[in-house]
Amino acid sequence: MQPEYLPFPALLCSVLSISRQHYEVTLDPGRALLSWRKLRPRSVKGRTRAGSVTVPLTEIVSVEEAEIDGKYCNSMKWQHMCKPHAFTVRYIKRMKKHRWRCGEVTFWCSEEQMCCHWLQALNDALNQQTHRPKHLLVYINPYGGCKKGKQIYEKKVAPLFSAAGIAADVVVTEYANHARDNLYDVNLEKYDGIVCVGGDGMFSEVLHGLIGRVQKDSHIDHNNPSACLSRCSIRIGIVPAGSTDCVCYATVGINDPVTSALHIILGDCQPLDVCSIHHKKNFLKYSVSLLGYGFYGDVLKGSENNRWLGPARYDFSGFKTFLTHHWYEGTVSFQPAKWVIGSPRDNKPCTSGCHVCRQSSKQLQELQKEQNCRFEHSEEEWTTIKGKFMAINAVSLSCACPRSPKGLSPAAHLADGSADLILVRKCSRLNFLRHLIRHTSKKDQFEFPFVEVYRVKNFQFTPKHFEEYDTESTDIGNVSKKNFAQICTDHPSCVCSHVNSSWNCDGETLDQTAIEMSDKKVKRRLLLMT
Ligand SMILES: Nc1ncnc2c1ncn2[C@@H]1O[C@H](COP(=O)(O)OP(=O)(O)OP(=O)(O)O)[C@@H](O)[C@H]1O
Numbered sequence: 001m002q003p004e005y006l007p008f009p010a011l012l013c014s015v016l017s018i019s020r021q022h023y024e025v026t027l028d029p030g031r032a033l034l035s036w037r038k039l040r041p042r043s044v045k046g047r048t049r050a051g052s053v054t055v056p057l058t059e060i061v062s063v064e065e066a067e068i069d070g071k072y073c074n075s076m077k078w079q080h081m082c083k084p085h086a087f088t089v090r091y092i093k094r095m096k097k098h099r100w101r102c103g104e105v106t107f108w109c110s111e112e113q114m115c116c117h118w119l120q121a122l123n124d125a126l127n128q129q130t131h132r133p134k135h136l137l138v139y140i141n142p143y144g145g146c147k148k149g150k151q152i153y154e155k156k157v158a159p160l161f162s163a164a165g166i167a168a169d170v171v172v173t174e175y176a177n178h179a180r181d182n183l184y185d186v187n188l189e190k191y192d193g194i195v196c197v198g199g200d201g202m203f204s205e206v207l208h209g210l211i212g213r214v215q216k217d218s219h220i221d222h223n224n225p226s227a228c229l230s231r232c233s234i235r236i237g238i239v240p241a242g243s244t245d246c247v248c249y250a251t252v253g254i255n256d257p258v259t260s261a262l263h264i265i266l267g268d269c270q271p272l273d274v275c276s277i278h279h280k281k282n283f284l285k286y287s288v289s290l291l292g293y294g295f296y297g298d299v300l301k302g303s304e305n306n307r308w309l310g311p312a313r314y315d316f317s318g319f320k321t322f323l324t325h326h327w328y329e330g331t332v333s334f335q336p337a338k339w340v341i342g343s344p345r346d347n348k349p350c351t352s353g354c355h356v357c358r359q360s361s362k363q364l365q366e367l368q369k370e371q372n373c374r375f376e377h378s379e380e381e382w383t384t385i386k387g388k389f390m391a392i393n394a395v396s397l398s399c400a401c402p403r404s405p406k407g408l409s410p411a412a413h414l415a416d417g418s419a420d421l422i423l424v425r426k427c428s429r430l431n432f433l434r435h436l437i438r439h440t441s442k443k444d445q446f447e448f449p450f451v452e453v454y455r456v457k458n459f460q461f462t463p464k465h466f467e468e469y470d471t472e473s474t475d476i477g478n479v480s481k482k483n484f485a486q487i488c489t490d491h492p493s494c495v496c497s498h499v500n501s502s503w504n505c506d507g508e509t510l511d512q513t514a515i516e517m518s519d520k521k522v523k524r525r526l527l528l529m530t
């Protein structure tokens, strides 16, 4: 029996079987939908509408001829008919809290020709999804998180990539920065994307490798803070297997390897703000999540010696750091991001296809055109704040993660060209604890007199002692200024709780404490190709 072709757009509609039940199956190219609904025995009132399933064609993972086992063929049902033919469709099933799973349904056809029609029509529809990756380079960090990156990839991700017809070249890293170094040598033309199986640090490695490679190929010196960096066309994905996984969590809404793998297969895409960090004319790092001084810098530093604890190392170090209650003196200067349409306290979290990001990016481009390349050093007013701080955090995205589902700045945007600068001034232990705990509740963590938050285009930080080291002050005689910090630390009556903290840059510790950060829109990241 030929499938029924209805008038343009040519729908394909057949009665097929699923688990011995008859269903009306419809492929509607015009609406880009595949749907099927159970046919119940005709009642007096005609066909009763049973439960039906509708799947957007963009969410079909794969279509293939079904394996038919002999047992089923020999069942009474088929004995009087020719050999049955079937095809299997895998598709996205949306679960709770942004979790995705791969649904699977097998349609049985009475004739081989009908089965071929359906396979051809569905594969034609899939082939029109040209933004989907076909060949990926996968870096696995066996060392991050709970050290299960390899198992996670082999058991949960590789089977989905294979079902979707994606070829993957896999590199299990052998040392820190193996992936970053490797990216300077591989032939990137071969790949539709780079996938990192690990946490934020692994993503940061791949980010640095890709951006560094592209700037090197474009002969751009990234040591120049005002350099307009070349954009990277190749996309990065993350399969979360780290401890914090905040880059994945802040874009996907969950750090689940299967969910991320399915987004990768569909080729979902999200631009991402990337900040560059310099010390004078020396490039230090790029950052996409947290650039944190004080509390988060000390937490990270204290956790590095306890990697054997896995993700719990941050909790242990966080508790110890909280008890020390260190604060740090210095000067923060920043330029506001005047083009953005949002603010850190507008309670408008960034979502897929975000209007705030789109509109802010548009306004940023218009401003950059007006100012040509002076944009990086525009004379807009700088705001300068001197003080004693518990924490100085600059976040390019919310930094939402399992520990803090809202993140450090819940309304920070993924691609608005700005970062949220959060200043937590010296306060009592109790007040600091109240501020921290609000990161895990629905309450506003900025609603304290000692907390300020600004949406900025760039900022600079100079620690107090570094200032004195740099100034031409003569009041400390011939003592070499660079030892001032040491004197301060050694002197029991010194009121500085601690001379300097260190910067936590996306989970890696920076050597420098005096830095300048600016936002560079260089990276398109496969959204949820994470
Ligand atoms: N084979 C390896 N051996 C040792 N270190 C590695 C290896 N591969 C990668 N690394 C380094 O391990 C560090 C941590 O990796 P990753 O970020 O994946 O895990 P994590 O720190 O537990 O997660 P998160 O950053 O999300 O908290 C990264 O800085 C990376 O450079």
Ligand SMILES: CCCCCCCCCCCCC/C=C/[C@@H](O)[C@H](CO)NC(C)=O
Pocket: 199, 200, 201, 243, 244, 245, 246, 289, 290, 296, 300, 314, 399, 401, 403, 404, 408, 436, 437, 439, 440, 504, 505, 506, 507, 508
């Ligand atoms: C006593 C209760 C205190 C609760 C405090 C919860 C605050 C959690 C905030 C987590 C923010 C994580 C920011 C992410 C930073 C990442 O770039 C980095 C690398 O993954 N992770 C860390 C922990 O520095």
Ligand SMILES: [Ca+2]
Pocket: 273, 395, 396, 397, 412, 413, 414, 415, 416, 417, 418, 419, 420
């Ligand atoms: Ca941002």
